[in-house]
Amino acid sequence: xxxxxxxxxxxxxxxxxxxxxxxxxxxxxxxxxxxxxxxxxxxxxxxxxxxxxxxxxxxxxxxxxxxxxxxxxxxxxxxxxxxxxxxxxxxxxxxxxxxxxxxxxxxxxxxxxxxxxxxxxxxxxxxxxxxxxxxxxxxxxxxxxxxxxxxxxxxxxxxxxxxxxxxxxxxxxxxxxxxxxxxxxxxxxxxxxxxxxxxxxxxxxxxxxxxxxxxxxxxxxxxxxxxxxxxxxxxxxxxxxxxxxxxxxxxxxxxxxxxxxxxxxxxxxxxxxxxxxxxxxxxxxxxxxxxxxxxxxxxxxxxxxxxxxxxxxxxxxxxxxxxxxxxxxxxxxxxxxxxxxxxxxxxxxxxxxxxxxxxxxxxxxxxxxxxxxxxxxxxxxxxxxxxxxxxxxxxxxxxxxxxxxxxxxxxxxxxxxxxxxxxxxxxxxxxxxxxxxxxxxxxxxxxxxxxxxxxxxxxxxxxxxxxxxxxxxxxxxxxxxxxxxxxxxxxxxxxxxxxxxxxxxxxxxxxxxxxxxxxxxxxxx
Amino acid sequence: xxxxxxxxxxxxxxxxxxxxxxxxxxxxxxxxxxxxxxxxxxxxxxxxxxxxxxxxxxxxxxxxxxxxxxxxxxxxxxxxxxxxxxxxxxxxxxxxxxxxxxxxxxxxxxxxxxxxxxxxxxxxxxxxxxxxxxxxxxxxxxxxxxxxxxxxxxxxxxxxxxxxxxxxxxxxxxxxxxxxxxxxxxxxxxxxxxxxxxxxxxxxxxxxxxxxxxxxxxxxxxxxxxxxxxxxxxxxxxxxxxxxxxxxxxxxxxxxxxxxxxxxxxxxxxxxxxxxxxxxxxxxxxxxxxxxxxxxxxxxxxxxxxxxxxxxxxxxxxxxxxxxxxxxxxxxxxxxxxxxxxxxxxxxxxxxxxxxxxxxxxxxxxxxxxxxxxxxxxxxxxxxxxxxxxxxxxxxxxxxxxxxxxxxxxxxxxx
Numbered sequence: 001x002x003x004x005x006x007x008x009x010x011x012x013x014x015x016x017x018x019x020x021x022x023x024x025x026x027x028x029x030x031x032x033x034x035x036x037x038x039x040x041x042x043x044x045x046x047x048x049x050x051x052x053x054x055x056x057x058x059x060x061x062x063x064x065x066x067x068x069x070x071x072x073x074x075x076x077x078x079x080x081x082x083x084x085x086x087x088x089x090x091x092x093x094x095x096x097x098x099x100x101x102x103x104x105x106x107x108x109x110x111x112x113x114x115x116x117x118x119x120x121x122x123x124x125x126x127x128x129x130x131x132x133x134x135x136x137x138x139x140x141x142x143x144x145x146x147x148x149x150x151x152x153x154x155x156x157x158x159x160x161x162x163x164x165x166x167x168x169x170x171x172x173x174x175x176x177x178x179x180x181x182x183x184x185x186x187x188x189x190x191x192x193x194x195x196x197x198x199x200x201x202x203x204x205x206x207x208x209x210x211x212x213x214x215x216x217x218x219x220x221x222x223x224x225x226x227x228x229x230x231x232x233x234x235x236x237x238x239x240x241x242x243x244x245x246x247x248x249x250x251x252x253x254x255x256x257x258x259x260x261x262x263x264x265x266x267x268x269x270x271x272x273x274x275x276x277x278x279x280x281x282x283x284x285x286x287x288x289x290x291x292x293x294x295x296x297x298x299x300x301x302x303x304x305x306x307x308x309x310x311x312x313x314x315x316x317x318x319x320x321x322x323x324x325x326x327x328x329x330x331x332x333x334x335x336x337x338x339x340x341x342x343x344x345x346x347x348x349x350x351x352x353x354x355x356x357x358x359x360x361x362x363x364x365x366x367x368x369x370x371x372x373x374x375x376x377x378x379x380x381x382x383x384x385x386x387x388x389x390x391x392x393x394x395x396x397x398x399x400x401x402x403x404x405x406x407x408x409x410x411x412x413x414x415x416x417x418x419x420x421x422x423x424x425x426x427x428x429x430x431x432x433x434x435x436x437x438x439x440x441x442x443x444x445x446x447x448x449x450x451x452x453x454x455x456x457x458x459x460x461x462x463x464x465x466x467x468x469x470x471x472x473x474x475x476x477x478x479x480x481x482x483x484x485x486x487x488x489x490x491x492x493x494x495x496x497x498x499x500x501x502x503x504x505x506x507x508x509x510x511x512x513x514x515x516x517x518x519x520x521x522x523x524x525x
Numbered sequence: 526x527x528x529x530x531x532x533x534x535x536x537x538x539x540x541x542x543x544x545x546x547x548x549x550x551x552x553x554x555x556x557x558x559x560x561x562x563x564x565x566x567x568x569x570x571x572x573x574x575x576x577x578x579x580x581x582x583x584x585x586x587x588x589x590x591x592x593x594x595x596x597x598x599x600x601x602x603x604x605x606x607x608x609x610x611x612x613x614x615x616x617x618x619x620x621x622x623x624x625x626x627x628x629x630x631x632x633x634x635x636x637x638x639x640x641x642x643x644x645x646x647x648x649x650x651x652x653x654x655x656x657x658x659x660x661x662x663x664x665x666x667x668x669x670x671x672x673x674x675x676x677x678x679x680x681x682x683x684x685x686x687x688x689x690x691x692x693x694x695x696x697x698x699x700x701x702x703x704x705x706x707x708x709x710x711x712x713x714x715x716x717x718x719x720x721x722x723x724x725x726x727x728x729x730x731x732x733x734x735x736x737x738x739x740x741x742x743x744x745x746x747x748x749x750x751x752x753x754x755x756x757x758x759x760x761x762x763x764x765x766x767x768x769x770x771x772x773x774x775x776x777x778x779x780x781x782x783x784x785x786x787x788x789x790x791x792x793x794x795x796x797x798x799x800x801x802x803x804x805x806x807x808x809x810x811x812x813x814x815x816x817x818x819x820x821x822x823x824x825x826x827x828x829x830x831x832x833x834x835x836x837x838x839x840x841x842x843x844x845x846x847x848x849x850x851x852x853x854x855x856x857x858x859x860x861x862x863x864x865x866x867x868x869x870x871x872x873x874x875x876x877x878x879x880x881x882x883x884x885x886x887x888x889x890x891x892x893x894x895x896x897x898x899x900x901x902x903x904x905x906x907x908x909x910x911x912x913x914x915x916x917x918x919x920x921x922x923x924x925x926x927x928x929x930x931x932x933x934x935x936x937x938x939x940x
Contacts, residue, residue: 190625190626190738191895194737225906273893273894274846276892280664285664287729289732291736317896319896321896321897322896323894323897324894325738326628356903358897358900361897361899373899382902385904386906387904411778415777418776475722476717476724479713479722481712
């Protein structure tokens with residue numbers, strides 16, 4: 001009782017306690033808050049979520065020039081409509097007078113194609129199907145060099161439908177666009193290089209015995225003639241940097257058997273998987289961080305000439321080369337054996353055409369460039385004077401890459417948002433914020449361009465978005481290890497604030513007691 | 526043993542709710558292997574099951590093998606058998622038994638320093654030698670070692686590190702490529718390496734440039750405790766951080782499969798918190814047990830190698846690049862009577878059957894090659910250049926006959 005009376009007599013204690021509490025709450029907590037919040041740039045979480053849940057599809061416009069039986073057209077529309085990631089916009093028109101003349105005057109498929117490509121202008125990303133008059137003497141389905149497909153009205157619907165689907169997008173790429181995880185159990189999926197904005201292509205000539213053979217090969221001319229046109233064509237889709245080198249005194253450690261039947265050294269298929277391990281260290285792949293593709297031309301040793309790869313059934317492989325998925329390709333170039341009394345080293349010239357054809361074959365399978373080789377009954381025309389790709393091949397590649405990019409960007413940004421959300425005190429610098437905003441904007445643009453069928457714009461936006469999203473994700477400050485998790489916050493701040501707050505809270509009791517006393521006193525009075 | 530404790534060995538699911546849903550396949554469960562995996566002694570079980578309509582279940586024949594086919598929904602699997610039940614469980618010839626990776630990487634980490642931890646350096650360098658011998662190139666091996674053994678003033682054989690008292694092989698060698706040495710072996714660098722969040726100026730040899738087709742072998746050795754691994758005597762990495770790093774790798778598709786081997790005390794605690802798929806973890810000891818070292822070299826004066834790594838190396842020495850030895854054999858490499866500690870294995874995150882996975886899929890580098898059957902038919906280009914080529918080749922060859930001389934070593938400035 002006396003204590004309460006004492007308290008009632010000196011309210012200063014209560015005022016002091018109240019003062020402490022006020023200072024603690026009004027000044028202390030805000031100061032602590034402002035000095036310990038980390039800088040987190042604002043990220044567009046909701047936009048990322050909305051864009052992630054949007055289904056994406058490519059739009060391809062297909063114009064049918066000529067007249068097809070209506071049932072054929074309907075069936076074609078129906079079977080093309082079942083393709084999930086691509087929506088086809090079919091339209092039809094009659095051929096103009098010049099086109100009709102060209103159709104009737106063309107004798108060979110090449111001539112016809114040349115005339116028609118000049119007359120019919122098909123925009124990038126679209127296709128046109130030209131119906132040929134019955135009298136023409138060519139195969140049922142012919143694919144031209146510039147986005148034109150020539151069919152006869154009697155063509156097989158399945159063939160036409162699969163031709164269009166394969167031209168538009170690689171079937172694996174279209175499945176990939178819909179799954180999060182890559183298709184592991186498909187050999188073809190594991191063959192393609194991962195989709196990146198740039199690759200390094202290295203041509204390596206391996207000469208294990210330079211004291212016996214002096215190889216003369218003008219690599220620069222070969223690359224300029226065969227590879228540079230393709231590289232230039234692919235510039236917007238994927239940047240390829242081409243280098244070449246010669247490796248002396250390095251050989252493949254293989255043990256071929258002399259085959260009496262074929263009169264050459266046979267290298268069985270089962271020895272191939274381990275061949276490149278020994279030379280990988282010497283190829284210089286450790287210099288750059290872009291993914292690299294290696295194409296190796298191997299000149300066999302003198303005592304193993306001529307060397308041919310044998311397939312599993314024992315027959316020699318005519319191309320004498322093999323592809324290593326995601327890595328590159330190796331080809332064996334046999335040189336004629338030395339005559340007995342010739343002076344060493346003897347000069348040998350290499351066949352550039354064969355080498356570059358093999359290199360380009362491998363490149364086509366690695367990138368991958370869509371091809372219609374598996375479909376029967378189709379004749380595909382290639383470019384006549386150069387090794388360049390046809391326009392539809394370029395479109396198909398671009399479409400596959402855009403799908404892969406869109407899927408990658410979604411995964412990267414979603415993962416980034418999750419990481420940032422989990423660790424609430426992770427610093428998000430302006431740099432990272434800028435990249436994420438940029439990536440999201442370009443992603444949106446790319447999605448819109450894809451839906452509207454503007455393929456070149458889509459490729460450009462997607463590449464930029466992918467680069468920015470990756471830069472933000474792999475930024476060194478995004479490491480979760482650097483920031484302590486939430487539950488450790490208590491361990492840090494409780495020992496600081498508890499010793500101060502306990503006396504204040506206890507003395508607040510005194511304040512409340514005083515308030516109640518004064519209110520009861522008033523009530524009593 | 527009730528169904529919810531069955532480990533997933535090949536396809537199938539964790540039976541967490543008490544029922545095992547299986548796909549269309551033939552499943553035979555190797556209970557012995559399951560028992561080893563779960564570290565519980567195997568006794569007799571009782572059996573009771575319910576079938577969905579249309580399913581067939583062959584009754585357990587006298588030899589006690591249970592064979593489950595097609596859509597079976599088991600309420601509980603408790604079988605009673607007089608002798609050891611061999612119920613083999615495999616998914617027939619599934620496509621998961623095929624190789625699914627395109628390249629191989631190895632991350633070998635030794636987390637301790639100082640002379641008395643010689644054996645950890647010998648452990649990791651021996652693994653490095655095996656992995657290199659089996660084909661993985663240096664550009665795809667990340668070696669993190671404090672590297673203070675070979676040139677240590679206490680080393681009676683300077684510039685060498687041995688892993689055996691007979692001192693047959695110098696595992697340090699002349700071509701070892703250490704990527705992170707000395708004080709660079711830190712937890713932060715390790716996690717940055719795994720997640721890829723390195724400073725832009727990091728050279729390529731210090732980056733883990735894996736993609737979604739890479740199989741990664743991660744080997745860690747040092748001193749560990751319950752839930753952590755000590756790095757260089759000054760910091761530690763916890764199992765939660767390691768699990769999060771792997772999850773970040775999985776989300777960005779930076780690996781196909783990981784084989785995680787850890788040779789420390791209480792090593793099994795490090796893989797407890799893993800939750801990303803396709804990881805097979807092997808630990809040299811369980812929680813509460815110590816991993817012991819193998820033998821001391823009286824000439825050097827310290828323990829030379831740890832038991833688990835010693836027996837693992839014995840196994841790996843018999844593996845050639847084209848060998849057909851499987852991971853299941855590798856898992857049996859250190860039984861309790863020689864290792865003294867119990868080897869712990871975590872198989873539930875790994876979808877494939879270890880008896881179908883070759884050791885070289887992680888330790889070696891066997892590529893899938895495809896023979897090129899058809900070459901593109903390209904037109905001959907650069908016809909006008911042929912003459913020019915011959916000319917330029919001739920001029921070049923004449924230039925090449927000029928005598929060669931050494932460049933001056935020190936640039937001399939003529940005044």
